[in-house]
Amino acid sequence: MIVFSSDSDFLTIKNILEKNSFKIDLLVSEPPKPSGRGQKLKKNIAHLTAEQSKIITLTPQELDQLSREKIKRALDSSSDKMGFVFSYGKIITKDIIDLFEGKLVNLHPSLLPAYRGATPIQSAILNRDPRTGYSLIKLSQRMDAGDIFYQKSFEITPNDNYQTVFEKIIDDFEKNGIEVLHDISTDEATAMTQDEDKATYTKKIKKADGQILQNIDSPESALAKINAFSRWPKAFFILDGTRLIIHQASIENDKLVLEKVQREGQKTMPFADFKRGNARLLTFLPDFVKI
Template identity: 30%
Template sequence: MNKPLKVIFAGTPEFAKVALQALIEQKNELNIDIVAVYTQPDRKAGRGQKLTASPVKELAIAHNIPVEQPESFSLKSENGHVSRGTLANYQPDVMIVAAYGLILPLGVLNTPTFGCLNIHGSLLPRWRGAAPIQRAILAGDDKTGITIMQMAQGLDTGDMLYKVECAITDTDTTQTIHDKLADLGGQAIITVLKDLQNYQAKAKKQDDDLANYAEKITTGEGEINWQNDAFNIQRQIRALNAFSYLSVEKNPNERIKILECKPIKADQTTVKTAGTVVSVGRNAILVACGKDKDGIQHLINITKMQWAGGKPLTAEQIANGDKLNDGDVFQ
């Protein structure tokens, strides 16, 4: 039997944990030895602001895999020199990277025998960068996927080894697509590792002319502009923690998250000003939106909302309370 492939896994959040779990479960079939896991340093989290290990670290510890948490790989710092030395001492054959969150300089990319492979949550070259899932939903894309990429200097610019597609339905949210892609990412990296040298030999360069950049989401992008058409607003709600404010005295500047909705065509004889709550019912809360490019107005049918500091509420729960009434207006 050939010697096991020495694998280092680098990742931090739940998305990466799913891939690591898949590798752990398939390590004997793949003939790999996961010699170390790299993840971000513990961060303060929660109301108590206690230092919390990443999901990837917790999984690695549970399986007795050594964990490394360098602050940097930069040669401008002593820590960076030490981090590179530690990495080299593992003598890795390949590094698998998934949402790690730390820049890997060229010297690190070249340390493993077969380089570093990235599990990226889009169909490259579309949506390079930090927020590919949210940007795909906001743009109205009907599909996304996973690309296994040979990492190179540059932002997600490396050669593509393998792709697998995932449909985006009109009810998918960032969370549902995240979960689908996390599973696909684990499956995809296993596929590639089963025949790594062949996939690397057939790697395809990206067409930079087709590239889109998925810039990091800002808080301001989550505020709903009710002058937009209902379909754009729905995509915003599905993609982001979308929110709005009610222009009523009892709720001054209180942020309200809109969690679930769907567009419906308005009765054109009763067109309302954008942002107006047309009706509060047990099955739906209807809010007027702006007109689309054809001059047609649609309503947003909201089925779940959340007031600041409160729990998510269904339309029925809201209808039974006094937080929202017909004729109220969102800013």
């Protein structure tokens, strides 16, 4: 199997695939990027995981003709002739898609055609949707528009954040989605066309999107930001120029109850501990926050 991924959860996907007899012959991932003050090139976690597991890795700036030739060689020698895409981050061109003859499968964390794009989990939580899920689709040239092999829907609870929703997706993928991959590999799977009239799209998230705004947000919208951005960029208040990151919160009697917070540059702590040494900053919190 050829896997396209640049995601920090690649190890989880790798373990599920290998546990179920899918051997990863090649990882195609984003190239190292400048990082930190020195702007030294840094490999992503998927790349590092593959190297540690002795998996051949291809990290081109763009998928060009040379990349296609290397992917084709790996595909020709693979046992299942399949590809799997999970948060790769780059466009996969038609000439590469065609190599897989309909067996290049994308795991997209939404109930397509809703939330096509890069931030579907965050979008569902931000919009306070009652349910979300994931789709296994045949990769196509158009973004997240391929035919659907499988979907699973589940509830979004008030306590769910990015990570818990992702865990629900992975749990079902390991139990049921992996069987769909086996059916695809043996030409036993069927796929249905997406309804284009129902397609919606996500927006790119910026660090500034995490700010909870006093005159705009409510307890409900603030909690949605906290849960949606629990992985990145984190939700935060600006209190007299000080960034206070909110890691965990809940709602009680129409008030936002802060539970775990972090003053920028310091350690995460219970909000009760933060209150004891920061009485002045508390006066800058919105009225909808329980002090």
